[in-house]
Amino acid sequence: METRGGTPNHRAKITINDVARLANVSKKTVSRVINESPLVRQETREKVKAIIAEHGYAPDPQARALAFRRSFLVGMIYDNPSPQYVVNMQRGILDVLADTSFQLVLHPCERSEENFRQKIHTFVSQQKPLGVILPPSVSEDDALAEMLEELGCDYVRIASVELDKPSRMVRTHDAEGAAQAARHLASLGHEKIAHIHGLSTFRSAHERLAGFKAGLKEHGLTLQKKWTVEGAYTFDSGVQCAEKLIYSDARPTAIFTGNDEMAVGAYQAVRKAGLQVPEDISIVGFDDTPMASRVWPPMTTVRLPIREMGRAAASLLLMEPVEKAAAELVSFTPEIVVRDSAAPPKKV
Amino acid sequence: METRGGTPNHRAKITINDVARLANVSKKTVSRVINESPLVRQETREKVKAIIAEHGYAPDPQARALAFRRSFLVGMIYDNPSPQYVVNMQRGILDVLADTSFQLVLHPCERSEENFRQKIHTFVSQQKPLGVILPPSVSEDDALAEMLEELGCDYVRIASVELDKPSRMVRTHDAEGAAQAARHLASLGHEKIAHIHGLSTFRSAHERLAGFKAGLKEHGLTLQKKWTVEGAYTFDSGVQCAEKLIYSDARPTAIFTGNDEMAVGAYQAVRKAGLQVPEDISIVGFDDTPMASRVWPPMTTVRLPIREMGRAAASLLLMEPVEKAAAELVSFTPEIVVRDSAAPPKKV
DNA sequence: CTGAAAGCGCTTACAG
C-alpha cells in the first residue's frame, strides 16, 4: 500500500475518537453502541455502526480492560493428567470463544503444591479474566471456588457431583456411566470383576466407584475389596495396578478402570504377562479419548463428550447475568461405547 | 480480614501512585524500577523495591499493555493435528512463561480456510501479543511470517528447514531423524520398505521423506514409488494408507510413517488384516508421543523433544533485543528410540 | 436519548 504526503507508512489505527468525529456524535455514544446499550436512538446507532463497518474499527481490548477493570480473557485452570482430556476441553471452549472477542489463556496447576491457590489468586487478580473454567479435579476444590467468589471472578466447575449453583456447574453423571460398564461386564457373564479407580482426591473416582458397585449390585454381584485398587489416572499407574491384579492369587476376568489412560496401562500389563485382551482379561475404560479407538483391540469405554462439555462451560461464562439467574443445570450423561475389549470370560 | 472505619471490605488494590507516595518518589521513578531501568540510583531503587515487597504491589498488566501498546500475552498459533504434539508444546511454553508475567493464549487455525491469515491478523492487531509461536505447519507459511513482520509482531517458527533468522527459528533436523529410521530398518535386513509421509503441504513431510531416502541409499536401497504414499498426519489416514500397502500386490515388510499418529493407524490396519507387528510388518513412527510407548508392542519411533522445543521457542521470544541479535540457531536433532515394533523380516 | 469531565494505572516524551 502506497502512502503519500509524508504520512507515516503505518496506517494509524482508528480509535473511538475518530469514529465519534466521523459519526458526529460523542465518544460516549460510540461506546454505547459498542456495548450494545439500549440507550441509543435507532438512527444514531445505525449511523455509528455504518462508520464502524466502513473503517473496520475494533475497540482496543487493553483499553477496555483497563476501564472495565476486567480483561477479555477466559482462563482454563487445570490439573487433569490426561492430555486428551485437556486438548478436547480446550477445543470445546475455543469453539465458543471463536466468535467473541475473548481469548483463552491456560493456567495449569498442581493441587499438591503448597502455594497452589496462591498462584491462582495472583493469576486471577492480575489478569482479571471474565471467568475461569475448572475441569476436574481443581473443580472439586471448594476453598478455591470460595476464593474466586471473593475475588469477584466468575467460574464454571465441571464435576461429577453438584457442587455449586446451576450457573456455575457443568455436571457429569459419572456414576451412571460406571453403572453401564458394570452392567455390560455382568451381562457378559463376568463375576470376577476388578476396578482400578482414580486418585481418591478426585470426586469422580468416588462417583465412578459407587456407580460401578451399584451397577454390579443390580446383577447380584459385589465388588470385592481385593479387586479394588487405587491408581492415579495415569498410564503408569494403570500398568502397576493391573499387574497387581494379574499376579494376585485370584486373578479377575475383567477390569474396569477409572479412565482410558489407566485402561491402556492395563492393556500393556496384560500383554506383558503374555495374556490377551479380551480373551484372558476384559477391559473397560472411561472417557473415550481418541486413544480408546486406536489401541488394539479397540477399547470398550464409557464416553464423556468432553469437547461439548467445554462448550457448555464457556457458554455459561458468556451468559448475561439475567440468563444466568434463570439457568438450569447443564448435565451430561455418559454412554458406554461397546468395542472389542470386553468379551465373555473363558470357561474354566 | 476485618476492616474498620467504614473502609470498604475490598482492600483497595495498591497502585503505582501509592508506591510512589510511600517511597517518596515520583511514579515515573517507580515505573523505572518496575521496568529495570538502569537510570535509578541504587539507594532509590532499593527503597522502592522495599515498598513494593512490603505491600505486595504488582503492576496492572492491562494498564501497562495500554501504555506500552503491547500486551503481556504470548500466542500459540497452531494447526497441528496431533493432540499430543499440541499439549507437549504448550507445556514447554508454559514452563518458560511460568516465572514471568506473560500468559499463553491459544489460537488454533486452519490453513485451508480462505480467511486464515485475516483471522490471525485480527488476533494479533487486537491482542498485540509480545510474540507468537508457530509450530508446523503454520510455521512454514512465509506469507504469514511476512504479515507478522509488517504488524510488528515478533514470532518464532518451529520448522524442519531454516526459514528465518536464528532469533526467529527453532530448527529440527527431521531429515536426520528419518535417516536413522531408514538405517535401522535396513540394518534389520528389510528391503521391501514403505513410507507413509505426511501432507505435502508440510515441509516436514518432504524433509522426512528426503532423509529417509538418503538413509536407505547408504544401504544401497531405494524407496520405490509404489511404496510411497501420502497420508494426512492423522490416525485415519494412517489406517487407510497402510491398508493400501497391505493389500497391494507387493506387500512391504516394513513401514516408516511420518508421525506416530499414522503409525498407530498402521498398527490398526495390520491387526485388522490379521497380521502381527513386527512379525509380519515392522513399523517405525516419528515424534515419540506418549502413545508410542503405550501401544502394543511398544513402538520404535524417532524422538523429537517437543516440550523442550516449546521451551526454546518461548525463551527466544522473551530474549532482549541485544541477546537476539547475537542468537545462534537453536536446533534439535531427533534420535531413534528403539522399542519392539521393528524386527528382522520373516524368511520367505 | 446524548455528552463533557474525570478516571482506569500505567508509560512516553520532554525537561532539568
Next chain:
DNA sequence: CTGAAAGCGCTTACAG
C-alpha cells in the same frame, strides 16, 4: 539520576 505533564483508548458517574 529524577519528575511534572500529557497521553494510551476506553468507561464510569454525573448532568441534562
